[in-house]
Amino acid sequence: MTALHAIAQFPSLYKQGPGVLAGLPELVQGLNCDKALILAGPNAWAQAGGIFGQHSNLVHHPFTGECTSPEIDNAVHAIQQGGYGAVVGLGGGKVIDTARAAAHLAGCVPFISAPTVASTDAPTSATTVIYQVDGSFSHYLRSRNPTAVLVDTAIIARAPVRFLVAGLGDALSTWFEAESCRRSGSANVCGGLATLAAGAIARLCYDTIQADGPHAIAACLARMVTPAFERVVEANTLLSGLGFESGGLATAHAVHNGLTRIPACHHALHGEKVAFGVLVGLVLTGAPALQIRQVLEFCQSVGLPSHLAALGCTNPTQAELQAAAEGACAQGESIHNESVAVTPDRVLAAIIIADRLGQDFAMVKPQQ
Template sequence: MLSVFSSPGHYVQGRAATEQLGAEMARLGIEGPVTIVAGRSAHRLLAEAWERSLTDAKIAYSVHLSSGECTRAEIARITAGVRDSGSTAVLGAGGGKVLDSARAVADDLGLPMISCPTTASSDAPCSALSVIYTDAGEVETYQLVRRNPALVLVDTSAIAQAPARLLVAGMGDALATWFEARTCSAARVRNMRGGASTRSATALAELCYRTLLADGPQALAAVREHAVTPALERIVEANTLLSGLGFESSGLAAAHAVHNGLTAAPATHAFLHGEKVAFGVLTQLVLEGADSAEIDTVLDFCVEVGLPTTLAALGLPDPDPTTLSAIATRATAPTETIHNEPFAVDADMTVAALRTADALGRTH
């Protein structure tokens, strides 16, 4: 098996970075016209900066407002609009689902994609993967696209305006990266691009975890004040770049499969990807028989930044056996990344790990 490392072409991050968007695109030879697929708050926050920056760079653009969901119907709707506009690039601006739909549209049309996350709520921005949801809100599939974004531009002034809960959810998603990377390396399984992991990817995944522990609480304090600080910059990088490179080039394991399993319970739909993934990390560690000290470190971190550590905190205060079984069945579907664990995993083992993780969270 060949080793494969996958990454966006360029990554730009910092305060008021949107002011440089046009110049960065011009530097990469992206001349436009470009369609901006925008979430509503991204549009409200950034429309003026787009106008200044893209006009300065003589790049024509149009804005297409996203529904905020990433479903097949939404992707088809945007694709038709972008095709009619004659755009030569697709820019996604918003949260993970907006970026995922823009990425799928760009891939359908064979156009370069520019990723401008306005929250650090998941590690979606850097990847070549879109998570497609059903109209009912369940994860339908992971759609791999051909190319990572040509440019990821992260404006930390915008991210500091987003609700603190979104940054916390991003930390939950990033929390999984090291544990899933470690598992995939140990199991010698294929990463998201079909290759073996590299030392580079696992080192970035580990740095992601260490950054969360060191800077998470301070970054949370900053975002609550809508302040951009060095700790916030480091957490934004961890949630976006380190976690993105780490998961894509090392692989996913039980934590994300448990997330997907949880989406089978409608009560969890009100919770964010990273919130469910954080509970997936605890479940994975229990499933793997991890050290109690390591589980305690993860629990301490989750409690400190406010990530869910119990099923009750995900809308399932007293889950009946049927609900747990539905979650575990979905988490252990044949295509799920739980089968990247270095041992065979079935639904019964997953129910046991879910219940134990929940009990540890309740008594911690």
């Protein structure tokens, strides 16, 4: 067996703050390309498209809302037919994933990530999550990290707070999954062992959302950019992105992928399903009750779902839960990075117990 080396990956440039998107035209010019395609859905374009004014080197291409192989192929065709020298993903995680994959498949043209929400850690990574047309998980595509990531917090502060909360769910998983990979000696998403920096970043991500999560939510509800809001946006986007990719994934994201097999969960956001996956992972690996309680308390404090009904799955059948467990345990899934034995039956039991714990906690400590 070939020994693993420590590997970490990063975007070339990360820039965050109010108004940074205004620098996109200059950034594109610096790449020595004549024009860039901006892949964006209608909401993101309505929020941010006006920032770019009449710059003829930035051309909007519509995104239909799901990162599927047909959607990626459509974007690849537009890039190649239009002769674009760069691609910008403007919006949430799925449009950013689609733009990244299309830029890679169109000939590895430079890719710029421009999130308008802080709902996932997709903007900094080299990983695209591709779904089936029916909304279920299909596969991952590895390409390259972005040439640049532009995080305009003035725009993100105006987005619905649910997106920020979902980002907290994605960020919540980062340290737990990186720790699982460290304990088991499993490879990170880059294909190597985690560096010390990756572990420290993952822990900083966890500490930041614990300290600033509720304050950031209050700022988002007021549509204000505050220091706590800036720190949480950085945690959701940069710290979580670097932490998951260079630290590794485990149960939480595998459970997310499994839950996409349940139609009732399709309306739940990525980070909402991942947050529940964190609880499943803690149950699966026999974590102390105090640690599980701390995660439940955090989820309640920021409004993250901690049981299936909160994900929209009010009366799942045994067959649906079994399908989710089997999906989470599919060959190559990150759940196999855990240091404990993993089988669909054990994961099914962990899902059921995590659901019961979340329900019981919500009943004992109702939302204020």
